[in-house]
Amino acid sequence: MHIETPLLASATLSRLCGSEVWLKMESAQPTGSFKLRGIGHACRVHRDRGATGFVSSSGGNAGLAVAYAGRRLGLPVSVVVPTTTQQRSIDLIQEQEAEVTVRGEDWNAAHEHALELQTDGRILVHPYDDPLLWEGHASLIDEVATAWQGEAPDLVVLSVGGGGLLCGVMQGMDRNGWSDTAVLAVETPGAASFHAACEKGQLIAIDRIDTIAACLGARQVSQQAFEYGQRPAVSSALVSDEAALSACRAFLDDHRTLVEPACGASLAVAYGQHPAARGRRRVLLIVCGGAGVTLEQLQRWSKQLEQSDDQR
Numbered sequence: 464m465h466i467e468t469p470l471l472a473s474a475t476l477s478r479l480c481g482s483e484v485w486l487k488m489e490s491a492q493p494t495g496s497f498k499l500r501g502i503g504h505a506c507r508v509h510r511d512r513g514a515t516g517f518v519s520s521s522g523g524n525a526g527l528a529v530a531y532a533g534r535r536l537g538l539p540v541s542v543v544v545p546t547t548t549q550q551r552s553i554d555l556i557q558e559q560e561a562e563v564t565v566r567g568e569d570w571n572a573a574h575e576h577a578l579e580l581q582t583d584g585r586i587l588v589h590p591y592d593d594p595l596l597w598e599g600h601a602s603l604i605d606e607v608a609t610a611w612q613g614e615a616p617d618l619v620v621l622s623v624g625g626g627g628l629l630c631g632v633m634q635g636m637d638r639n640g641w642s643d644t645a646v647l648a649v650e651t652p653g654a655a656s657f658h659a660a661c662e663k664g665q666l667i668a669i670d671r672i673d674t675i676a677a678c679l680g681a682r683q684v685s686q687q688a689f690e691y692g693q694r695p696a697v698s699s700a701l702v703s704d705e706a707a708l709s710a711c712r713a714f715l716d717d718h719r720t721l722v723e724p725a726c727g728a729s730l731a732v733a734y735g736q737h738p739a740a741r742g743r744r745r746v747l748l749i750v751c752g753g754a755g756v757t758l759e760q761l762q763r764w765s766k767q768l769e770q771s772d773d774q775r
């Protein structure tokens with residue numbers, strides 16, 4: 464269902480960081496993000512166990528991936544999205560022939576409703592907290608390990624929302640023996656639930672989400688993501704919305720690929736020459752992608768950030 468994505472050396476980012484920077488281009492997946500790996504895997508397993516349909520509570524890339532997987536498997540999909548969801552995201556999900564219901568003011572409220580739609584046959588596919596998802600996401604590390612014939616990078620850079628990608632990457636790293644590789648988990652300050660849990664040393668929920676990187680907006684990460692965060696090799700970094708957005712713009716020029724600010728956050732680590740990414744032998748940056756972006760939307764976000772800056 465997902466494809467094997469390109470693994471590209473970035474001359475620009477390598478020069479900037481003084482490290483060999485490699486990009487795993489998950490933006491090239493049919494639904495525009497890595498989500499299809501885990502969700503495609505989960506949907507297939509559920510189908511084999513007799514599922515007759517799927518429910519999702521995400522108006523973003525997870526909902527789109529469930530819609531795509533359901534269509535490919537010939538099973539109906541219902542996606543419940545909160546009122547804050549962009550029309551474009553709804554259009555993309557409907558294009559995959561899924562039924563969209565708008566319900567609730569935020570993801571938690573939409574998720575409550577999605578739970579009610581669940582039946583024995585209709586399975587709710589969680590956007591990040593599900594071992595089947597992690598198993599599927601881990602395949603991206605397998606691909607890199609195969610390409611590099613077992614040689615590991617010094618550092619993996621990735622974005623964290625609820626931590627599904629992190630769990631998958633850690634699982635993939637473990638099974639490929641990348642035991643000396645550091646991991647930098649990136650968020651924006653308005654969605655810093657992983658950062659908060661790492662600082663406190665316990666799993667906690669943040670009060671509210673306030674960022675243009677909507678995909679990073681989970682108020683609490685999963686228990687498993689928190690536990691991986693306790694490993695010494697894993698550290699957390701924050702980059703501003705402005706830095707994430709300007710990384711999206713620079714990446715569009717340098718690599719001719721449009722990605723969401725959620726992905727821009729990881730790119731900003733390299734563009735901003737974050738100390739963790741400098742002078743490394745080899746850095747793997749996961750370009751997680753995202754379909755909820757257009758050139759026009761990038762410009763609207765720029766204006767929005769300028770205005771909130773003026774108000775400060």
Ligand SMILES: *Cc1c(COP(=O)(O)O)cnc(C)c1O
Binds near residue numbers: 523524622625751754
């Ligand atoms: C889902 C998503 C994330 C965050 O992934 P988690 O598994 O929730 O941590 C980051 N970027 C993009 C583009 C996403 O779709």
